Amino acid sequence: MIAGSKLERVLNSGHFAVTGELGPPKGADLEQLKHHAYAMRNHVEAYNITDNQTAIVRTSSIACGAVLVQMGLEPTIQIVVRDRNRIAIQSDVLGAVALGIKNILCLSGDHQKFGNEPQCKGVYDIDSMQLIKMLKDLRDEGVFCGGEKLEGEVKYYLGAVENPFADPFEYRVDRLEKKINAGASFIQTQCIFDIERFKKWMELVRERGLHKKVKIMGGVTPIKSLGAAKYMKNCVSGITIPDELIDRLQGAANKKEEGLKIAIETIQQLKEIEGVAGVHIMAIAWEEVVPEIVERAGLYPRPQV
Amino acid sequence: MIIAERKPLEKILDMVAPFKRICVLGCGTCVTVCMAGGQKEAEELAALISIHRKKENQEGTVEAFTIERQCEYEYIDQVVERLKGYDVIVSLACGVGPQTLVEHVPELRVLPGVNTTSMGYPKEQGVWVERCLGCGDCVLHLTGGICPITRCAKSILNGPCGGSAEGKCELGKDVDCAWHLIHDRLASLGRLGDLAVIQPPKDWSTSHHGGVRTTVREDVKVDRGE
Numbered sequence: 344m345i346a347g348s349k350l351e352r353v354l355n356s357g358h359f360a361v362t363g364e365l366g367p368p369k370g371a372d373l374e375q376l377k378h379h380a381y382a383m384r385n386h387v388e389a390y391n392i393t394d395n396q397t398a399i400v401r402t403s404s405i406a407c408g409a410v411l412v413q414m415g416l417e418p419t420i421q422i423v424v425r426d427r428n429r430i431a432i433q434s435d436v437l438g439a440v441a442l443g444i445k446n447i448l449c450l451s452g453d454h455q456k457f458g459n460e461p462q463c464k465g466v467y468d469i470d471s472m473q474l475i476k477m478l479k480d481l482r483d484e485g486v487f488c489g490g491e492k493l494e495g496e497v498k499y500y501l502g503a504v505e506n507p508f509a510d511p512f513e514y515r516v517d518r519l520e521k522k523i524n525a526g527a528s529f530i531q532t533q534c535i536f537d538i539e540r541f542k543k544w545m546e547l548v549r550e551r552g553l554h555k556k557v558k559i560m561g562g563v564t565p566i567k568s569l570g571a572a573k574y575m576k577n578c579v580s581g582i583t584i585p586d587e588l589i590d591r592l593q594g595a596a597n598k599k600e601e602g603l604k605i606a607i608e609t610i611q612q613l614k615e616i617e618g619v620a621g622v623h624i625m626a627i628a629w630e631e632v633v634p635e636i637v638e639r640a641g642l643y644p645r646p647q648v
Numbered sequence: 649m650i651i652a653e654r655k656p657l658e659k660i661l662d663m664v665a666p667f668k669r670i671c672v673l674g675c676g677t678c679v680t681v682c683m684a685g686g687q688k689e690a691e692e693l694a695a696l697i698s699i700h701r702k703k704e705n706q707e708g709t710v711e712a713f714t715i716e717r718q719c720e721y722e723y724i725d726q727v728v729e730r731l732k733g734y735d736v737i738v739s740l741a742c743g744v745g746p747q748t749l750v751e752h753v754p755e756l757r758v759l760p761g762v763n764t765t766s767m768g769y770p771k772e773q774g775v776w777v778e779r780c781l782g783c784g785d786c787v788l789h790l791t792g793g794i795c796p797i798t799r800c801a802k803s804i805l806n807g808p809c810g811g812s813a814e815g816k817c818e819l820g821k822d823v824d825c826a827w828h829l830i831h832d833r834l835a836s837l838g839r840l841g842d843l844a845v846i847q848p849p850k851d852w853s854t855s856h857h858g859g860v861r862t863t864v865r866e867d868v869k870v871d872r873g874e
Contacts, residue, residue: 425802429849451809454801456819465802469849472806476846488849506810511831514808517843521806525846533810580811580818 345482345528346498348445349417349648350389353621354529354558358646359614360621362419362531362560363387363633367402373410379630380416386637386645389417389446391531391623395426397579398458405439412443419502420444423452428468429477429488436478440497448502448531449474453580472525475503479526503527507544508537508583516547523557530557531623534564534575536584536605538612545616554618561613564625565606565632568598603636610640649769650678650742651776652685652762654693660738661700663759667736668707670697672761673749674714675741682776684762685740687714693740693761708735718745721752728753784854784861790842792833797850799826805847 344351353360363383365376380390390411392404408418420439422432436447451471455463469477469488477488478501485493503522507515519530535541541561548554566572569592576584588605595601606624613619622642626633637643654660664670672694680686694712701708711734715723718741724731731737731753738761739746746758766778781798787805788795797803801819807827811818817825834840852858 451802451804451811454811454818456801467802467804468852470802470804470806471809472804472846473849477849504810509808509810509812510814510825511808511812511828514831514843517840518808521844521846524844581813583813 346445346500348389348500350419350446351500351528352648353388353646356646356648358648359619359642360558360560361387361637361642361645362389362391362621362623363630364391364393364623364625364627365407365630366393366396366627367404367407369399369401371402373402373407376407377410377414380411380414382631383633383637384416386634386643387624388645389419391419391421391448391625394421394423394450394452395458396421397453398425398455398460400459405435405442405444408439408444409442417446418444419446419448421448421450422474423450424467424469424471424474425452425455425465428466432469432474433477433481433487436481436499437497440499444499446500446502447478448504449478449527450504457580471503472521475501475522475525475527483526500528501526502529502531504532505530506533506581507535507541508533509581512540512544513547515544516551516553519548519557520551520553523553527557529560529620531560532562533581534562534625535609535613536564536582536588538609540583542616545618549618554620558620559618560621560623561609561616561619562623562625563606563609563613563636564627565629565636566592566602567629568602569593572602603632603639606636607640610636610642614640649681649767650744650764651682651766651768651778652679652740652742652764654684654689654740654762655760657693657696657700660693660759660761661697664697664736664738665706667757668709669733669735670694670708670710670738671731671734671736672697672710672712672738673718673731673740673745674712675718675739675745676714676716679741679762680714682770685742687712690714690740693738697738717741719748721748724749724752731756782855783850783852784858785851787847790847791830792837792839794826794830794833796826796830799824799829803850805850 392407394404404420408420411418449471455465482497505519575582610622672690674687674690675685690712694710698710717723736757738759740761742764746760749758767780768778771777783797808825812825812828815828817823
């Protein structure tokens with residue numbers, strides 16, 4: 344056990360873990376975020392708090408994470424390398440630990456071109472791989488990136504993302520291994536809509552025994568409408584949605600129910616894949632549906648460990 | 649070479665409006681090759697300014713000529729008296745030209761006539777691509793001769809990121825993913841295993857982030873006895 348977070352405990356105990364995701368608002372009123380967090384408190388182990396996702400200015404992930412800690416809930420704060428250099432990131436991580444945050448997820452972040460400050464200077468001082476390594480060394484070696492000693496110690500459960508749907512396909516397994524070597528203990532994948540491709544990726548993962556070195560959580564996003572599906576297919580970088588899935592939604596009388604069914608079926612399939620340790624449900628702008636998904640997917644009640 | 653493109657005409661016309669004796673000064677090296685600021689472009693711009701000023705009934709003269717390099721004192725020295733005869737000089741050199749001119753001859757008024765865009769090469773007639781950011785610590789030996797600092801929108805050293813799809817960058821289908829190119833290039837060289845190495849954070853102090861850079865070579869310095 345590294346940080347002793349609930350997410351770490353559930354994953355290490357061999358239970359199929361469930362995490363949710365909360366996107367901070369474009370304002371300082373966190374009531375809705377708290378409401379969504381509270382509503383799924385019995386259905387997820389932890390909540391990813393996104394870090395200015397799609398490069399849109401929002402309340403900071405650490406601030407929202409601290410609010411969740413105050414509520415007795417467990418955040419996983421996301422950190423992207425787009426907006427902060429190594430000084431700011433390490434400083435923020437110390438602050439996050441001081442505020443009781445125990446899970447950290449490392450990402451590159453969507454390019455600033457896509458957000459609401461497209462004229463800003465992208466930082467990219469370090470990349471996501473270096474971020475994982477930097478935070479591992481800070482925790483395990485007690486040294487900052489520049490080599491200076493940390494005062495005292497910090498503990499957090501460190502995760503990273505991988506996108507089995509990005510290219511080159513074969514390299515995605517190499518990259519997973521590289522992230523494990525850099526220090527990731529758990530991996531959350533990009534949203535899985537193309538389950539066949541995901542299965543192929545997991546086969547390669549198992550061939551190298553990587554599933555035994557890291558906890559892999561499959562990413563699932565329930566699709567609320569045909570428009571949302573088309574938007575994700577065409578406008579969100581790193582997401583692949585097969586045409587058959589679009590057709591299935593198009594043909595359905597009740598799009599929302601069909602979207603839920605697809606998400607639940609995906610989770611049920613993920614549970615059957617050897618080496619998948621959990622599911623990360625990203626129901627952005629449809630948070631209220633998470634408890635129903637978890638229940639219908641047969642993942643409720645959650646284990647108490 | 650250094651690539652530049654002329655500033656919009658309206659901007660240049662606004663900048664030169666208060667002046668009477670105007671010189672458009674071309675530069676005979678990089679900007680000539682990239683067709684932004686050589687003799688031809690200097691003459692064209694002078695003509696455009698002239699026509700506009702006549703239409704607006706503004707007095708004055710507009711002349712154009714070119715020196716081999718605006719970034720070297722010896723070429724400036726050859727025309728310094730002539731330059732002093734103008735109220736203003738519109739330099740069509742890269743950003744180095746106007747600065748060299750005013751550092752060397754402080755009484756000159758020099759305006760930038762181009763925007764300096766990048767260091768690169770002409771991929772085809774009329775298309776110039778960026779290939780070097782001048783980061784001060786070249787990594788091309790690690791990446792099969794393809795620069796991730798310049799060509800990856802996130803300048804990452806351990807790519808490709810999760811936004812790479814079908815060989816293209818998340819920025820758009822018209823942008824190649826540099827790391828996909830690096831991956832394929834290393835594969836063709838039998839060096840794919842190199843990508844397993846976690847490249848450490850880059851030392852950006854050699855780039856502009858360390859402040860303005862001065863390169864000193866004691867072995868080639870000339871002692872002028874000054």
